Amino acid sequence: PAAAMQTSAKDSDQAMACRGCAAKLPAESLAAALADAGLASLGTSPQDAVLISSEASLLQSVDGFPALVSDPWLNGRLTALHACSDLWASGARTTSAMAVITLPATELTQQQQLLGQTLAGIRSALEQQGASLVGGHTLEARHAAPLPDSLGVQVSLSVNGTAPRIWSKQGMQAGDVLLLSRPLGTGVLFAAAMSGAADPHHLDAALQRMSQSQHPLVEQLLELGDALHACTDITGFGLLGHLGEMLAGSDMHVELDATAIPAYEGVLELFDKGLASTLAPANRRALALLDRSISIAGQSPSVLRELLVDPQTCGPLLVSCSTPAAMTLISQGPWTQIGSATAEHG
Numbered sequence: 001p002a003a004a005m006q007t008s009a010k011d012s013d014q015a016m017a018c019r020g021c022a023a024k025l026p027a028e029s030l031a032a033a034l035a036d037a038g039l040a041s042l043g044t045s046p047q048d049a050v051l052i053s054s055e056a057s058l059l060q061s062v063d064g065f066p067a068l069v070s071d072p073w074l075n076g077r078l079t080a081l082h083a084c085s086d087l088w089a090s091g092a093r094t095t096s097a098m099a100v101i102t103l104p105a106t107e108l109t110q111q112q113q114l115l116g117q118t119l120a121g122i123r124s125a126l127e128q129q130g131a132s133l134v135g136g137h138t139l140e141a142r143h144a145a146p147l148p149d150s151l152g153v154q155v156s157l158s159v160n161g162t163a164p165r166i167w168s169k170q171g172m173q174a175g176d177v178l179l180l181s182r183p184l185g186t187g188v189l190f191a192a193a194m195s196g197a198a199d200p201h202h203l204d205a206a207l208q209r210m211s212q213s214q215h216p217l218v219e220q221l222l223e224l225g226d227a228l229h230a231c232t233d234i235t236g237f238g239l240l241g242h243l244g245e246m247l248a249g250s251d252m253h254v255e256l257d258a259t260a261i262p263a264y265e266g267v268l269e270l271f272d273k274g275l276a277s278t279l280a281p282a283n284r285r286a287l288a289l290l291d292r293s294i295s296i297a298g299q300s301p302s303v304l305r306e307l308l309v310d311p312q313t314c315g316p317l318l319v320s321c322s323t324p325a326a327m328t329l330i331s332q333g334p335w336t337q338i339g340s341a342t343a344e345h346g
Helices: 009-015 027-036 040-044 072-088 108-127 186-194 200-210 215-222 238-247 267-272 280-291 302-309 323-332
Strands: 050-053 058-066 093-103 132-140 154-162 177-180 228-233 252-257 294-297 317-321 336-343
Touching: 027 040, 027 280, 058 072, 072 093, 072 108, 072 154, 072 200, 072 215, 072 228, 093 108, 093 215, 108 132, 108 154, 177 323, 186 200, 186 267, 215 317, 215 323, 228 238, 238 252, 238 280, 238 294, 238 302, 238 317, 267 302, 280 294, 280 302, 317 323, 323 336
Parallel strands: 093 132, 252 294
Antiparallel strands: 050 058, 058 154, 093 154, 177 317, 177 336, 228 317, 252 336
16 A cells, blocks of 8 residues: 555656645635635535435535545545545434546546446445445546556545434534544645655555544444534544634634644654645644634644644544543543633633
């Protein structure tokens, strides 16, 4: 897997632009485009998944990105897990999915192999959860294929799920504890991999964690009942961007523990060398939250601030819950306490 990001001169321009969820449009541009289209509410009050049927508590979400790695099976699995994360963050169990797969303009037999392996990877992620791939659509790209061809595969998934109790990303309460389910740093790791600056062992370790489904955590969290107050997943806008969505419109203040926020091995050293994802500059706008509703306890070196805005693929769940509930989760694993919430004027 460590060789999965190798590119050629033919793909040199594309190689400098980050893949995975780091390929998404910056938050400010997205909000402006939605407003121009008369859909401002989708940008000002975003939810991880949309309720389609209140009678059946059916939720739907959509996600996808250019291939993160050159292994089509692994890329299919990672994309499916990443897409399902929005359902998990809403308290839903995945039931089905449909896929749109764009294949590179290459020889037909190669396309067939890439499609078959990609679909197998998607199925591996869905069937592990008791879900099915029920249909989809294929396209052929109308631009030159990169080297290797498998980096030209783009996958988008519409995922469906049912939730016994729908969680919101807002609802944080004073006295809450904030927990994170896995480390941060995939954005800079894969940005470094594109230029050959990442340690292969660090990449392999991150991919092993990223390819593990987090759907069992939904069952853990459902056991908390009303003690779980808010939940989201950390993806392209980084920890600060998504935490800002949780705080939007509330009178809560969050204090993060600088020493507790987990990072994948090698990530802080990459930041120290000046490396960052191509989405990080846009995400740094969220650093303004540090002057308002978020503070950092302890030392706040620049590398930590970069970690807070690093875009994540197959990133962690972030929950806000009562202290007793947090202690229960920490004892069960894999949760890490990263901060706490207070009322701004309390």
